[in-house]
Amino acid sequence: MKRRNLFDVLGPGLVTGAADDDPSGVGTYSQVGAQFGYSMGWTLVFGFPLLASIQSVCAQIGATTGMGIAQNLRQHYPRALLQAVVVLLLVANIINLGANLGAMAAALALLLPGPIMAYVVGFGVLCVFLEVWLSYAAYARVLKWATLSLFAYVGVVFVADVPLWQALKGMVVPSFTFDREHAMALVAIFGTTISPYLFFWQAGQEVEEQHRRHVKPLMVSPRRAGAELKRIRTDTLVGMGFSHLVALFIVVATAATLHAHGVRDIESAAQAANALRPIAGDLAFALFALGIIGTGLLAVPILAGSAAYAVSETFGWTVGLDRxxxxxxxxxxMIALATMGGVALNLAAIDPMKALYWAAVVNGLLAPPLMVVTMLIAQNRKAMGRLTISRRLAIGGWLSTAVMALVAAVFLLS
Structure with missing residues (x-):
């Protein structure tokens, strides 16, 4: 068998991880860095194995069953549960789409002054066009190359004056004060990092990969399982590691610039970029703004696509970007409708930070029960055959679920 290079092995996991650092995530990490400096960096180090575990579970469900999360829910669980999950996911995704499109437009307006609403519509139309009319093979390559836009945030750190020892201490030494501000920051970080739309997207992309390569689900051809599960582990670990590394760079960059100069309140990713200009210079400002646009072009199609997978699988419609x-x-x-729904939110003049707040509410409440159901599917022999997840991955998945349930409880109490 021909040996595959790393870039060929990387796919659904890399793209999903990169999409996790969407403009709304950039806004969250920027606020955490500006408000708390380096002291909350440890949450991202702690969160990496949690996200990697649950995303590996989702990827294995897709690869093993040849079906997405919603289709597995449809076959093995009450229809009312599926409908509730999909409605909440659709609402959260459309709100996130609106916030991300608005952030991209605001970032472009910083670099190229012009009408923000025209930019919102333009980005929405572009994302729909690429997702609908490009072949899946070409589109998958576009998404993989788009992940390189995240290196803009790495560049920001190198043009900022970062006290290395202080930054490393924040990453490895847990620091937490039991007050409302820290509780909300904790919820924001985990709610932004472990989001339900990522579950649907990565499982769906594993199914797409099978169609592209013309291979059967693993439960039908178990001889391929060893190599495929190894590929999934590598892809997911690299993808989620990349996601968390970039998130750390954003926290460090804003801590070294904004927090260090007394700027403690950031309400959007574009505001973070603008605030960097007088402190870290034009290059840091431009890199940050370009990163927002690049990550948005990656995340918007994934948010719309995950909504389309969920709704289409619920109703038994034909699905697939290879179609x-x-x-x-x-x-x-559904891809076009969800994206245009995000555009419409910007026309409605809804406060983007309030939109993100309510998206976080829905995501935070949806994640724990969905993770419970996902773990049950992954350990269900009727769904997975003999290829149920390993004991080690089951421990990691259930630990992730427990942490997210705790985070949801903290959110409700705060």
């Missing part, structure tokens, strides 16, 4: 538009009209229609 021609005429073969999956409803699926592609």
């Amino acid at each position: 021609k538009p005429r073969e999956a009209k409803a699926f592609y229609g």
Whole structure:
């Protein structure tokens, strides 16, 4: 068998991890860095194995069953549960789409002054066009190369004056004060990092990869399981590691610039970019703003696509980015509808930070029960055959679920 290079092995996990650092995530990490400096960096180090575990579970479900999360829910659990999950996911995704499109437009307006609403519409139309009309093979390559935009945030750190020892201490020494501000920051970080749309997307992309490579689900061809599960582990670990590393760079960059100069309140990713200019110079400002646009171009199609997977699988519609538009009209229609819903939110003049707040509420409440159901599917022999997840991955998945349940409880109490 031909040996595959690392870039060929990387796919759904890398793209999913990169999409986790969307403009709304950039805004969250910027606020944490500006408000608390380096002291909350440890949460991202702690969160890495949690996210990697649950995303590996989702990827294995897709690869093993040949079906997405919603389709597995449809087959093995009450329909009312599926409908509730999909409605909440759709609401959260559309709100996130609106916030991300608004952030991208605001970032572009910083670099190229112009009408923000025109930029919002332009980004929405561009994302729908690429997702609908590009072949899956070409689109997958576009998404993988788009992950390079995240290196903009690495560049910001190198043009800022970072006290290395203080930054490393924040990453490895837990520091937490039991007050409302720290509790909300904790919820914001975990709610931004472990989001339900990532579950649906990565499982769906594993199914897409099977169609692209013309191979059967692992439960049908178990001889391939060893190599495929190894690929999934590598892809997911690298993807989620990349995601958390970039998030750390954003926290460090804003801590070294904004926090160090007394700027403690950041309400958007674009505001973070603008605030960097007088402190860290034009290059840091430009890199940060370009990073927001690049991550948005990566995240918007994934938010819309995960919503389309969930809704289409619920109703039994034909799904797949490898399908021609005429073969999956409803699926592609949902991608366009979800994206245009995000555009419409910007027309409604809804406060983007309030929109993100309510998206976090929905995501935070949706994640724990969805993770419970996902773990049950992954350990269900009727769904997975003999390829149920390993004991080590089960421990990691259930630990992730318990932490998210605790985070949701902290959110409700705070």
